[in-house]
Amino acid sequence: MFGKKKAAVNTKVVNPDTVAAALAKAVAEGDFVNFRLLFLPFSPAREDSSERFDDPKYAYLLPNAEGESSREFTEAMRIVRDTAVWAHIQRELSERRPAQLPSELVMLLADNAVRLGKYTIAAQAYELLRIRRRVQEEFFAQADQALDDGKIAKGVRGYLIATGLEYNYAAFPEPLPLVPNWQTKALLLHGEYPRSPEECLPLQPTDVFLRNALAFLLLNPATAARLDARPTEAKLAFLAELVKQCDPEWRAFVDRYRDACKLMRDFEARIQHAIAARGESRVSLAREIEEMLGQDPREIPTTLLGRTIENGEWWQYLKELAFEHPAAALFVSRQIIGDVEIIVPRYRSDSPVAPAVGLLPANPVAAPA
Amino acid sequence: MAQDEENGYVDYFEVLGLDETAKPGEVRKSYRTKMKELVAEIAAVEITEERRSRYLLEMAKLNAALFLLRETDLRDAYWSDRKQLIALERQWRDAANAGQDTNELRKSFDSQVRGFLSRYVEDAMLAGGRDKECVEVSYWDAAHERHASGILRQYRQELYRQILERLPYADVTKPNIDWDERRRFVTGVLAQGAH
Numbered sequence: 001m002f003g004k005k006k007a008a009v010n011t012k013v014v015n016p017d018t019v020a021a022a023l024a025k026a027v028a029e030g031d032f033v034n035f036r037l038l039f040l041p042f043s044p045a046r047e048d049s050s051e052r053f054d055d056p057k058y059a060y061l062l063p064n065a066e067g068e069s070s071r072e073f074t075e076a077m078r079i080v081r082d083t084a085v086w087a088h089i090q091r092e093l094s095e096r097r098p099a100q101l102p103s104e105l106v107m108l109l110a111d112n113a114v115r116l117g118k119y120t121i122a123a124q125a126y127e128l129l130r131i132r133r134r135v136q137e138e139f140f141a142q143a144d145q146a147l148d149d150g151k152i153a154k155g156v157r158g159y160l161i162a163t164g165l166e167y168n169y170a171a172f173p174e175p176l177p178l179v180p181n182w183q184t185k186a187l188l189l190h191g192e193y194p195r196s197p198e199e200c201l202p203l204q205p206t207d208v209f210l211r212n213a214l215a216f217l218l219l220n221p222a223t224a225a226r227l228d229a230r231p232t233e234a235k236l237a238f239l240a241e242l243v244k245q246c247d248p249e250w251r252a253f254v255d256r257y258r259d260a261c262k263l264m265r266d267f268e269a270r271i272q273h274a275i276a277a278r279g280e281s282r283v284s285l286a287r288e289i290e291e292m293l294g295q296d297p298r299e300i301p302t303t304l305l306g307r308t309i310e311n312g313e314w315w316q317y318l319k320e321l322a323f324e325h326p327a328a329a330l331f332v333s334r335q336i337i338g339d340v341e342i343i344v345p346r347y348r349s350d351s352p353v354a355p356a357v358g359l360l361p362a363n364p365v366a367a368p369a
Numbered sequence: 370m371a372q373d374e375e376n377g378y379v380d381y382f383e384v385l386g387l388d389e390t391a392k393p394g395e396v397r398k399s400y401r402t403k404m405k406e407l408v409a410e411i412a413a414v415e416i417t418e419e420r421r422s423r424y425l426l427e428m429a430k431l432n433a434a435l436f437l438l439r440e441t442d443l444r445d446a447y448w449s450d451r452k453q454l455i456a457l458e459r460q461w462r463d464a465a466n467a468g469q470d471t472n473e474l475r476k477s478f479d480s481q482v483r484g485f486l487s488r489y490v491e492d493a494m495l496a497g498g499r500d501k502e503c504v505e506v507s508y509w510d511a512a513h514e515r516h517a518s519g520i521l522r523q524y525r526q527e528l529y530r531q532i533l534e535r536l537p538y539a540d541v542t543k544p545n546i547d548w549d550e551r552r553r554f555v556t557g558v559l560a561q562g563a564h
Contacts, residue, residue: 088542097472098540102542103541103544107544111554129541129544129546130533130538131546138551138552139559146559158555169522169523169526169527169530170519170523175526221419222419
Protein backbone atom coordinates (compact mmCIF):
# COMPACT_ATOMS: atom_id res chain seq x y z
CA MET A 1 0.00 0.00 0.00
CA PHE A 2 2.75 2.41 0.98
CA GLY A 3 5.45 0.67 -0.97
CA LYS A 4 7.96 2.17 -3.39
CA LYS A 5 6.88 5.17 -5.35
CA LYS A 6 6.15 4.44 -8.95
CA ALA A 7 8.47 6.15 -11.40
CA ALA A 8 6.74 9.26 -12.73
CA VAL A 9 5.48 8.82 -16.24
CA ASN A 10 6.90 11.63 -18.30
CA THR A 11 3.98 13.06 -20.21
CA LYS A 12 5.02 16.69 -20.01
CA VAL A 13 6.16 18.47 -23.13
CA VAL A 14 7.92 21.79 -22.76
CA ASN A 15 7.57 24.24 -25.59
CA PRO A 16 11.13 25.25 -26.56
CA ASP A 17 9.91 28.70 -27.63
CA THR A 18 8.60 29.29 -24.12
CA VAL A 19 11.92 28.22 -22.60
CA ALA A 20 13.80 30.49 -24.96
CA ALA A 21 11.49 33.42 -24.19
CA ALA A 22 11.81 32.91 -20.43
CA LEU A 23 15.60 32.76 -20.65
CA ALA A 24 15.76 35.80 -22.90
CA LYS A 25 13.51 37.74 -20.52
CA ALA A 26 15.71 36.96 -17.51
CA VAL A 27 18.81 37.95 -19.46
CA ALA A 28 17.27 41.15 -20.82
CA GLU A 29 16.14 42.21 -17.37
CA GLY A 30 19.44 41.33 -15.71
CA ASP A 31 17.55 38.92 -13.46
CA PHE A 32 20.02 36.33 -12.22
CA VAL A 33 17.58 34.76 -9.77
CA ASN A 34 15.06 33.87 -12.47
CA PHE A 35 17.81 32.85 -14.84
CA ARG A 36 19.21 30.37 -12.33
CA LEU A 37 15.72 29.17 -11.43
CA LEU A 38 15.14 28.06 -15.01
CA PHE A 39 17.97 25.54 -14.65
CA LEU A 40 17.06 24.19 -11.19
CA PRO A 41 15.62 20.65 -10.75
CA PHE A 42 12.07 21.96 -10.22
CA SER A 43 12.24 24.41 -13.12
CA PRO A 44 9.20 24.50 -15.44
CA ALA A 45 11.72 24.45 -18.28
CA ARG A 46 12.68 20.85 -17.45
CA GLU A 47 10.69 18.01 -18.88
CA ASP A 48 11.34 15.87 -15.79
CA SER A 49 9.85 18.50 -13.48
CA SER A 50 6.17 18.59 -12.53
CA GLU A 51 6.13 22.40 -12.74
CA ARG A 52 4.58 23.98 -15.80
CA PHE A 53 4.91 27.32 -17.53
CA ASP A 54 1.15 27.53 -18.03
CA ASP A 55 0.65 27.61 -14.27
CA PRO A 56 -0.27 31.23 -13.40
CA LYS A 57 2.37 31.30 -10.67
CA TYR A 58 5.06 31.22 -13.37
CA ALA A 59 3.53 33.98 -15.48
CA TYR A 60 6.22 36.34 -14.19
CA LEU A 61 8.88 34.28 -15.96
CA LEU A 62 7.44 35.05 -19.39
CA PRO A 63 7.78 38.32 -21.29
CA ASN A 64 4.86 40.58 -22.13
CA ALA A 65 4.43 42.29 -25.48
CA GLU A 66 6.35 45.37 -24.39
CA GLY A 67 9.23 43.29 -23.07
CA GLU A 68 9.41 41.25 -26.25
CA SER A 69 9.85 44.36 -28.34
CA SER A 70 12.82 45.69 -26.40
CA ARG A 71 16.29 45.79 -27.93
CA GLU A 72 17.71 43.88 -24.94
CA PHE A 73 15.20 41.06 -25.35
CA THR A 74 15.87 40.75 -29.06
CA GLU A 75 19.61 40.57 -28.45
CA ALA A 76 19.17 38.01 -25.65
CA MET A 77 16.89 35.91 -27.88
CA ARG A 78 19.47 36.02 -30.66
CA ILE A 79 22.08 34.51 -28.35
CA VAL A 80 19.66 31.98 -26.82
CA ARG A 81 18.86 30.81 -30.34
CA ASP A 82 22.50 30.49 -31.33
CA THR A 83 22.94 26.87 -32.36
CA ALA A 84 25.75 26.04 -29.94
CA VAL A 85 24.18 27.92 -27.01
CA TRP A 86 20.76 26.37 -27.56
CA ALA A 87 22.25 22.87 -27.79
CA HIS A 88 24.06 23.49 -24.52
CA ILE A 89 20.86 24.77 -22.84
CA GLN A 90 18.91 21.71 -23.94
CA ARG A 91 21.64 19.37 -22.74
CA GLU A 92 21.82 21.04 -19.32
CA LEU A 93 18.04 20.99 -18.93
CA SER A 94 17.95 17.27 -19.60
CA GLU A 95 20.77 16.31 -17.22
CA ARG A 96 20.05 15.44 -13.58
CA ARG A 97 22.90 17.38 -12.03
CA PRO A 98 23.66 21.03 -11.27
CA ALA A 99 23.54 22.83 -14.59
CA GLN A 100 26.51 24.51 -16.19
CA LEU A 101 25.20 27.90 -17.23
CA PRO A 102 26.02 29.20 -20.72
CA SER A 103 28.62 31.94 -20.27
CA GLU A 104 27.41 33.92 -23.30
CA LEU A 105 24.06 34.49 -21.60
CA VAL A 106 25.57 35.10 -18.15
CA MET A 107 27.79 37.78 -19.68
CA LEU A 108 24.90 39.50 -21.45
CA LEU A 109 22.82 39.27 -18.29
CA ALA A 110 25.61 40.93 -16.30
CA ASP A 111 25.98 43.70 -18.88
CA ASN A 112 22.24 44.35 -18.85
CA ALA A 113 22.28 44.41 -15.05
CA VAL A 114 24.99 47.09 -15.16
CA ARG A 115 22.95 49.16 -17.62
CA LEU A 116 19.90 48.83 -15.35
CA GLY A 117 21.84 49.77 -12.22
CA LYS A 118 21.53 46.27 -10.71
CA TYR A 119 25.17 46.26 -9.68
CA THR A 120 25.07 43.52 -7.07
CA ILE A 121 23.57 41.13 -9.64
CA ALA A 122 26.18 42.17 -12.18
CA ALA A 123 28.88 41.57 -9.55
CA GLN A 124 27.60 38.03 -8.94
CA ALA A 125 27.47 37.22 -12.64
CA TYR A 126 30.93 38.66 -13.37
CA GLU A 127 32.30 36.84 -10.31
CA LEU A 128 30.94 33.58 -11.69
CA LEU A 129 32.70 34.35 -14.98
CA ARG A 130 35.87 35.21 -13.00
CA ILE A 131 36.17 38.63 -14.60
CA ARG A 132 34.61 40.81 -11.90
CA ARG A 133 37.85 42.41 -10.71
CA ARG A 134 39.04 43.19 -14.18
CA VAL A 135 35.70 44.67 -15.26
CA GLN A 136 35.64 46.69 -12.04
CA GLU A 137 39.19 47.91 -12.70
CA GLU A 138 38.17 48.92 -16.22
CA PHE A 139 35.36 51.06 -14.80
CA PHE A 140 37.80 52.67 -12.37
CA ALA A 141 40.36 53.28 -15.13
CA GLN A 142 37.87 54.93 -17.46
CA ALA A 143 36.36 56.91 -14.58
CA ASP A 144 39.82 58.20 -13.63
CA GLN A 145 40.42 59.17 -17.24
CA ALA A 146 37.09 61.04 -17.31
CA LEU A 147 38.05 62.91 -14.16
CA ASP A 148 41.42 63.79 -15.72
CA ASP A 149 39.48 65.21 -18.68
CA GLY A 150 37.27 67.25 -16.36
CA LYS A 151 34.17 65.12 -17.04
CA ILE A 152 33.03 64.92 -13.44
CA ALA A 153 29.58 63.36 -13.96
CA LYS A 154 31.03 60.58 -16.09
CA GLY A 155 33.85 59.98 -13.62
CA VAL A 156 31.47 59.79 -10.68
CA ARG A 157 29.22 57.39 -12.54
CA GLY A 158 32.22 55.18 -13.23
CA TYR A 159 33.18 55.19 -9.56
CA LEU A 160 29.63 54.38 -8.49
CA ILE A 161 29.40 51.43 -10.89
CA ALA A 162 32.86 50.15 -9.92
CA THR A 163 31.90 50.43 -6.26
CA GLY A 164 28.69 48.56 -6.97
CA LEU A 165 30.74 45.71 -8.44
CA GLU A 166 32.74 45.31 -5.22
CA TYR A 167 32.64 41.99 -3.39
CA ASN A 168 32.74 41.38 0.33
CA TYR A 169 34.93 38.32 0.80
CA ALA A 170 34.55 38.55 4.58
CA ALA A 171 30.79 37.97 4.39
CA PHE A 172 29.58 34.92 6.26
CA PRO A 173 29.19 32.12 5.30
CA GLU A 174 30.03 32.91 1.67
CA PRO A 175 31.37 36.01 -0.10
CA LEU A 176 28.64 38.33 -1.29
CA PRO A 177 28.44 41.51 -3.35
CA LEU A 178 29.09 44.58 -1.24
CA VAL A 179 25.72 46.10 -0.43
CA PRO A 180 25.40 49.88 -0.08
CA ASN A 181 24.44 49.95 3.59
CA TRP A 182 24.83 53.64 4.37
CA GLN A 183 22.26 53.37 7.15
CA THR A 184 24.58 51.07 9.11
CA LYS A 185 27.73 52.96 8.23
CA ALA A 186 26.10 56.22 9.40
CA LEU A 187 25.78 54.75 12.89
CA LEU A 188 29.48 53.90 12.89
CA LEU A 189 30.27 57.38 11.62
CA HIS A 190 28.50 58.89 14.63
CA GLY A 191 29.32 56.10 17.04
CA GLU A 192 31.10 58.31 19.54
CA TYR A 193 29.50 61.37 21.02
CA PRO A 194 31.66 64.40 20.16
CA ARG A 195 33.23 65.76 23.37
CA SER A 196 33.26 69.18 21.72
CA PRO A 197 31.43 70.33 18.59
CA GLU A 198 34.75 70.69 16.77
CA GLU A 199 35.23 66.93 17.03
CA CYS A 200 32.18 66.05 14.95
CA LEU A 201 32.62 65.16 11.30
CA PRO A 202 30.83 68.13 9.68
CA LEU A 203 33.13 70.59 11.45
CA GLN A 204 36.38 68.90 10.42
CA PRO A 205 38.82 70.78 8.15
CA THR A 206 37.87 70.47 4.50
CA ASP A 207 40.50 67.88 3.55
CA VAL A 208 39.72 65.63 6.51
CA PHE A 209 36.01 65.99 5.85
CA LEU A 210 36.40 65.17 2.16
CA ARG A 211 38.45 62.04 2.88
CA ASN A 212 35.84 60.75 5.35
CA ALA A 213 32.88 61.76 3.22
CA LEU A 214 34.22 60.02 0.11
CA ALA A 215 35.10 56.88 2.08
CA PHE A 216 31.58 56.86 3.50
CA LEU A 217 29.73 57.38 0.23
CA LEU A 218 31.99 55.06 -1.78
CA LEU A 219 31.64 52.46 0.99
CA ASN A 220 35.34 51.73 1.07
CA PRO A 221 38.38 53.76 2.23
CA ALA A 222 40.52 52.05 -0.43
CA THR A 223 38.23 53.29 -3.21
CA ALA A 224 38.24 56.81 -1.76
CA ALA A 225 42.05 56.65 -1.53
CA ARG A 226 42.20 56.48 -5.33
CA LEU A 227 41.16 60.14 -5.31
CA ASP A 228 43.73 61.24 -2.70
CA ALA A 229 46.19 62.66 -5.18
CA ARG A 230 43.62 64.96 -6.77
CA PRO A 231 43.44 68.62 -5.69
CA THR A 232 40.87 69.66 -3.10
CA GLU A 233 38.73 71.51 -5.68
CA ALA A 234 38.52 68.36 -7.80
CA LYS A 235 37.54 66.24 -4.80
CA LEU A 236 34.97 68.83 -3.83
CA ALA A 237 33.42 68.79 -7.30
CA PHE A 238 33.49 64.98 -7.19
CA LEU A 239 31.71 64.94 -3.83
CA ALA A 240 29.03 67.37 -5.02
CA GLU A 241 28.29 65.20 -8.05
CA LEU A 242 28.48 62.01 -6.00
CA VAL A 243 25.91 63.35 -3.54
CA LYS A 244 23.53 64.05 -6.43
CA GLN A 245 24.06 60.72 -8.15
CA CYS A 246 23.70 58.75 -4.90
CA ASP A 247 20.45 60.50 -4.07
CA PRO A 248 18.04 61.82 -6.72
CA GLU A 249 15.91 63.27 -3.88
CA TRP A 250 18.76 65.32 -2.41
CA ARG A 251 17.01 68.59 -3.29
CA ALA A 252 14.08 67.69 -1.00
CA PHE A 253 16.49 67.05 1.84
CA VAL A 254 18.22 70.39 1.26
CA ASP A 255 14.94 72.23 1.82
CA ARG A 256 14.31 70.38 5.07
CA TYR A 257 17.91 70.89 6.14
CA ARG A 258 17.55 74.64 5.73
CA ASP A 259 14.38 74.58 7.84
CA ALA A 260 16.22 72.59 10.52
CA CYS A 261 19.07 75.13 10.46
CA LYS A 262 16.51 77.88 11.05
CA LEU A 263 15.19 75.98 14.07
CA MET A 264 18.73 75.58 15.36
CA ARG A 265 19.36 79.31 15.00
CA ASP A 266 16.18 80.01 16.99
CA PHE A 267 17.44 77.70 19.72
CA GLU A 268 20.80 79.40 19.69
CA ALA A 269 19.23 82.84 20.09
CA ARG A 270 17.11 81.62 22.98
CA ILE A 271 20.07 79.94 24.63
CA GLN A 272 22.12 83.12 24.38
CA HIS A 273 19.22 85.06 25.81
CA ALA A 274 18.87 82.60 28.70
CA ILE A 275 22.61 82.67 29.37
CA ALA A 276 22.56 86.43 29.56
CA ALA A 277 19.59 86.32 31.91
CA ARG A 278 21.20 83.77 34.21
CA GLY A 279 24.74 85.10 34.23
CA GLU A 280 27.34 82.34 34.29
CA SER A 281 25.12 79.56 35.54
CA ARG A 282 24.04 77.03 32.91
CA VAL A 283 22.28 74.62 35.19
CA SER A 284 18.96 73.34 33.79
CA LEU A 285 19.33 75.69 30.88
CA ALA A 286 17.70 73.43 28.36
CA ARG A 287 14.71 72.74 30.55
CA GLU A 288 14.40 76.44 31.13
CA ILE A 289 14.34 77.07 27.43
CA GLU A 290 11.74 74.42 26.92
CA GLU A 291 9.57 75.70 29.72
CA MET A 292 9.96 79.38 28.89
CA LEU A 293 9.64 79.10 25.17
CA GLY A 294 7.60 75.95 24.83
CA GLN A 295 9.60 74.40 22.00
CA ASP A 296 10.66 70.78 21.84
CA PRO A 297 14.16 70.23 20.41
CA ARG A 298 12.91 66.97 18.86
CA GLU A 299 11.38 69.14 16.17
CA ILE A 300 14.85 69.40 14.68
CA PRO A 301 15.37 65.71 13.74
CA THR A 302 11.73 65.52 12.70
CA THR A 303 12.30 68.43 10.34
CA LEU A 304 15.46 66.84 8.97
CA LEU A 305 13.73 63.54 8.25
CA GLY A 306 10.45 65.09 7.17
CA ARG A 307 8.41 62.90 9.49
CA THR A 308 8.21 61.79 13.08
CA ILE A 309 9.39 58.45 14.41
CA GLU A 310 7.31 57.61 17.44
CA ASN A 311 9.57 57.53 20.51
CA GLY A 312 12.41 57.87 18.04
CA GLU A 313 15.95 57.93 19.40
CA TRP A 314 18.65 59.97 17.69
CA TRP A 315 20.09 56.86 16.04
CA GLN A 316 16.75 55.88 14.55
CA TYR A 317 16.47 59.28 12.92
CA LEU A 318 20.07 59.05 11.73
CA LYS A 319 19.59 55.57 10.32
CA GLU A 320 16.46 56.43 8.37
CA LEU A 321 17.93 59.70 7.19
CA ALA A 322 21.04 57.93 5.88
CA PHE A 323 18.86 55.30 4.19
CA GLU A 324 16.86 57.96 2.35
CA HIS A 325 19.64 60.49 1.78
CA PRO A 326 23.07 58.87 2.24
CA ALA A 327 25.02 62.14 2.26
CA ALA A 328 22.76 63.62 4.95
CA ALA A 329 24.74 61.69 7.57
CA LEU A 330 27.74 63.86 6.73
CA PHE A 331 26.04 67.11 7.68
CA VAL A 332 24.53 66.29 11.05
CA SER A 333 25.88 65.55 14.49
CA ARG A 334 24.65 64.21 17.78
CA GLN A 335 23.62 66.76 20.40
CA ILE A 336 22.27 66.42 23.92
CA ILE A 337 19.78 69.13 24.74
CA GLY A 338 18.36 68.84 28.22
CA ASP A 339 17.21 65.27 28.70
CA VAL A 340 17.12 64.31 25.07
CA GLU A 341 19.75 63.39 22.54
CA ILE A 342 18.96 64.36 18.99
CA ILE A 343 20.69 64.85 15.67
CA VAL A 344 21.16 68.44 14.55
CA PRO A 345 22.33 70.02 11.31
CA ARG A 346 25.97 71.12 11.29
CA TYR A 347 28.37 72.43 8.68
CA ARG A 348 31.42 74.70 8.54
CA SER A 349 30.68 78.15 7.24
CA ASP A 350 34.34 78.70 6.33
CA SER A 351 34.46 75.54 4.26
CA PRO A 352 33.36 75.35 0.62
CA VAL A 353 31.71 71.96 1.21
CA ALA A 354 28.21 73.04 2.25
CA PRO A 355 27.68 75.45 -0.67
CA ALA A 356 29.15 72.89 -3.08
CA VAL A 357 26.54 70.29 -2.19
CA GLY A 358 23.74 72.84 -2.29
CA LEU A 359 23.20 73.40 1.43
CA LEU A 360 22.59 77.00 2.55
CA PRO A 361 25.67 79.16 2.50
CA ALA A 362 24.45 80.67 5.73
CA ASN A 363 26.19 81.30 9.05
CA PRO A 364 27.53 78.22 10.76
CA VAL A 365 25.22 76.61 13.21
CA ALA A 366 26.64 77.34 16.61
CA ALA A 367 27.02 74.59 19.14
CA PRO A 368 24.12 74.62 21.53
CA ALA A 369 25.26 75.45 25.04
CA MET B 370 54.89 26.84 -12.92
CA ALA B 371 54.83 24.47 -9.93
CA GLN B 372 54.79 27.49 -7.66
CA ASP B 373 51.75 28.90 -9.50
CA GLU B 374 49.96 25.59 -9.04
CA GLU B 375 50.42 25.88 -5.28
CA ASN B 376 49.07 29.41 -4.98
CA GLY B 377 46.29 29.48 -2.44
CA TYR B 378 47.47 26.47 -0.44
CA VAL B 379 49.05 28.40 2.37
CA ASP B 380 52.66 27.30 2.94
CA TYR B 381 53.61 27.92 6.58
CA PHE B 382 57.22 26.85 6.00
CA GLU B 383 57.46 29.74 3.58
CA VAL B 384 55.81 32.07 6.12
CA LEU B 385 58.69 31.30 8.49
CA GLY B 386 61.31 31.40 5.73
CA LEU B 387 62.14 27.70 6.17
CA ASP B 388 61.94 24.59 4.05
CA GLU B 389 59.94 21.47 4.86
CA THR B 390 62.91 19.72 6.46
CA ALA B 391 63.17 22.37 9.22
CA LYS B 392 63.38 21.01 12.77
CA PRO B 393 61.05 22.14 15.59
CA GLY B 394 63.89 24.16 17.12
CA GLU B 395 64.36 26.07 13.88
CA VAL B 396 60.60 26.65 13.66
CA ARG B 397 60.55 28.19 17.16
CA LYS B 398 63.63 30.29 16.51
CA SER B 399 62.34 31.65 13.22
CA TYR B 400 58.91 32.34 14.72
CA ARG B 401 60.37 34.33 17.62
CA THR B 402 62.65 36.36 15.36
CA LYS B 403 59.93 37.19 12.87
CA MET B 404 57.28 37.95 15.47
CA LYS B 405 59.61 40.23 17.43
CA GLU B 406 60.50 42.12 14.24
CA LEU B 407 56.81 42.47 13.43
CA VAL B 408 55.87 43.68 16.93
CA ALA B 409 58.69 46.25 16.79
CA GLU B 410 57.49 47.44 13.39
CA ILE B 411 53.91 47.77 14.64
CA ALA B 412 55.08 49.80 17.62
CA ALA B 413 57.00 52.18 15.36
CA VAL B 414 54.25 53.19 12.93
CA GLU B 415 50.94 54.98 13.13
CA ILE B 416 48.18 52.37 12.98
CA THR B 417 45.62 53.01 10.28
CA GLU B 418 42.69 50.69 9.54
CA GLU B 419 44.50 49.25 6.53
CA ARG B 420 47.72 48.66 8.51
CA ARG B 421 45.84 47.11 11.41
CA SER B 422 44.24 44.55 9.11
CA ARG B 423 47.57 43.75 7.45
CA TYR B 424 49.46 43.40 10.74
CA LEU B 425 46.76 41.26 12.31
CA LEU B 426 46.89 38.91 9.35
CA GLU B 427 50.69 38.71 9.46
CA MET B 428 50.64 37.96 13.19
CA ALA B 429 47.93 35.35 12.70
CA LYS B 430 49.94 33.65 9.94
CA LEU B 431 53.05 33.46 12.14
CA ASN B 432 51.02 32.11 15.07
CA ALA B 433 49.46 29.43 12.87
CA ALA B 434 52.88 28.53 11.47
CA LEU B 435 54.28 27.88 14.94
CA PHE B 436 51.14 26.09 16.07
CA LEU B 437 51.17 23.69 13.13
CA LEU B 438 54.86 23.13 12.53
CA ARG B 439 56.41 22.73 15.96
CA GLU B 440 54.82 19.32 16.58
CA THR B 441 55.32 16.34 14.30
CA ASP B 442 51.74 15.08 14.27
CA LEU B 443 50.11 18.34 13.31
CA ARG B 444 52.88 19.22 10.91
CA ASP B 445 52.73 15.87 9.10
CA ALA B 446 48.95 16.00 8.86
CA TYR B 447 49.02 19.56 7.49
CA TRP B 448 51.75 18.88 4.94
CA SER B 449 50.21 15.61 3.80
CA ASP B 450 46.74 17.19 3.40
CA ARG B 451 48.29 20.01 1.42
CA LYS B 452 50.17 17.66 -0.94
CA GLN B 453 47.11 15.48 -1.39
CA LEU B 454 44.95 18.47 -2.30
CA ILE B 455 47.47 19.80 -4.80
CA ALA B 456 47.57 16.36 -6.41
CA LEU B 457 43.77 16.19 -6.52
CA GLU B 458 43.59 19.59 -8.18
CA ARG B 459 46.09 18.45 -10.81
CA GLN B 460 44.08 15.28 -11.38
CA TRP B 461 40.90 17.29 -11.91
CA ARG B 462 42.52 19.68 -14.32
CA ASP B 463 44.09 16.81 -16.29
CA ALA B 464 40.74 15.02 -16.47
CA ALA B 465 38.98 18.21 -17.61
CA ASN B 466 41.65 18.84 -20.25
CA ALA B 467 41.15 15.27 -21.48
CA GLY B 468 37.43 15.95 -21.85
CA GLN B 469 36.40 13.44 -19.18
CA ASP B 470 33.42 13.77 -16.85
CA THR B 471 34.83 15.62 -13.85
CA ASN B 472 31.71 16.10 -11.77
CA GLU B 473 32.75 13.69 -9.00
CA LEU B 474 36.31 14.98 -8.92
CA ARG B 475 35.02 18.53 -8.74
CA LYS B 476 32.69 17.76 -5.83
CA SER B 477 35.41 15.90 -3.96
CA PHE B 478 37.98 18.64 -4.55
CA ASP B 479 35.59 21.43 -3.60
CA SER B 480 34.70 19.83 -0.30
CA GLN B 481 38.35 19.06 0.49
CA VAL B 482 39.65 22.48 -0.39
CA ARG B 483 37.03 24.17 1.79
CA GLY B 484 37.93 21.85 4.65
CA PHE B 485 41.65 22.48 4.19
CA LEU B 486 41.28 26.26 4.17
CA SER B 487 38.93 26.23 7.11
CA ARG B 488 41.19 23.94 9.17
CA TYR B 489 44.59 25.35 8.26
CA VAL B 490 43.73 29.01 7.79
CA GLU B 491 40.99 30.25 10.10
CA ASP B 492 41.01 27.50 12.72
CA ALA B 493 44.81 27.17 12.94
CA MET B 494 45.27 30.93 13.10
CA LEU B 495 42.75 31.33 15.90
CA ALA B 496 44.08 28.29 17.78
CA GLY B 497 47.62 29.62 17.38
CA GLY B 498 46.58 32.96 18.81
CA ARG B 499 45.27 31.24 21.94
CA ASP B 500 48.41 29.16 22.36
CA LYS B 501 50.51 30.09 25.41
CA GLU B 502 53.78 30.19 23.51
CA CYS B 503 52.31 32.50 20.87
CA VAL B 504 50.66 34.78 23.40
CA GLU B 505 54.00 35.17 25.17
CA VAL B 506 55.74 36.53 22.08
CA SER B 507 52.93 38.16 20.10
CA TYR B 508 50.80 39.52 22.99
CA TRP B 509 47.78 38.24 21.03
CA ASP B 510 44.61 38.56 23.12
CA ALA B 511 40.82 38.43 22.88
CA ALA B 512 40.67 41.90 21.31
CA HIS B 513 43.02 40.77 18.53
CA GLU B 514 40.86 37.71 17.95
CA ARG B 515 37.70 39.78 17.79
CA HIS B 516 39.16 42.15 15.20
CA ALA B 517 40.81 39.35 13.25
CA SER B 518 37.81 37.08 12.68
CA GLY B 519 36.51 39.01 9.64
CA ILE B 520 40.03 39.49 8.30
CA LEU B 521 40.80 35.78 8.52
CA ARG B 522 37.53 34.90 6.82
CA GLN B 523 38.38 37.33 4.04
CA TYR B 524 41.89 35.85 3.73
CA ARG B 525 40.46 32.33 3.50
CA GLN B 526 38.10 33.42 0.71
CA GLU B 527 40.94 35.20 -1.09
CA LEU B 528 42.96 31.97 -1.04
CA TYR B 529 39.93 30.05 -2.28
CA ARG B 530 39.55 32.55 -5.10
CA GLN B 531 43.23 32.21 -6.03
CA ILE B 532 42.75 28.46 -6.37
CA LEU B 533 39.42 28.80 -8.17
CA GLU B 534 40.89 31.11 -10.80
CA ARG B 535 43.02 28.34 -12.31
CA LEU B 536 40.44 25.56 -12.07
CA PRO B 537 38.27 24.37 -14.97
CA TYR B 538 34.95 26.22 -15.19
CA ALA B 539 32.17 24.15 -13.62
CA ASP B 540 29.13 26.31 -12.82
CA VAL B 541 29.38 28.16 -16.09
CA THR B 542 30.96 27.40 -19.47
CA LYS B 543 34.36 28.94 -20.06
CA PRO B 544 33.78 32.47 -21.33
CA ASN B 545 35.52 33.74 -24.38
CA ILE B 546 36.48 37.25 -23.32
CA ASP B 547 37.35 39.92 -25.82
CA TRP B 548 38.83 42.64 -23.63
CA ASP B 549 38.63 45.26 -26.35
CA GLU B 550 34.91 44.61 -26.55
CA ARG B 551 34.73 44.82 -22.72
CA ARG B 552 36.44 48.21 -22.81
CA ARG B 553 33.96 49.42 -25.41
CA PHE B 554 31.11 48.19 -23.22
CA VAL B 555 32.41 50.17 -20.24
CA THR B 556 32.87 53.25 -22.44
CA GLY B 557 29.31 52.89 -23.71
CA VAL B 558 27.83 52.54 -20.23
CA LEU B 559 29.66 55.61 -18.97
CA ALA B 560 28.72 57.66 -22.01
CA GLN B 561 25.09 56.61 -21.67
CA GLY B 562 24.85 57.86 -18.12
CA ALA B 563 26.85 61.02 -18.49
CA HIS B 564 24.13 62.88 -20.36
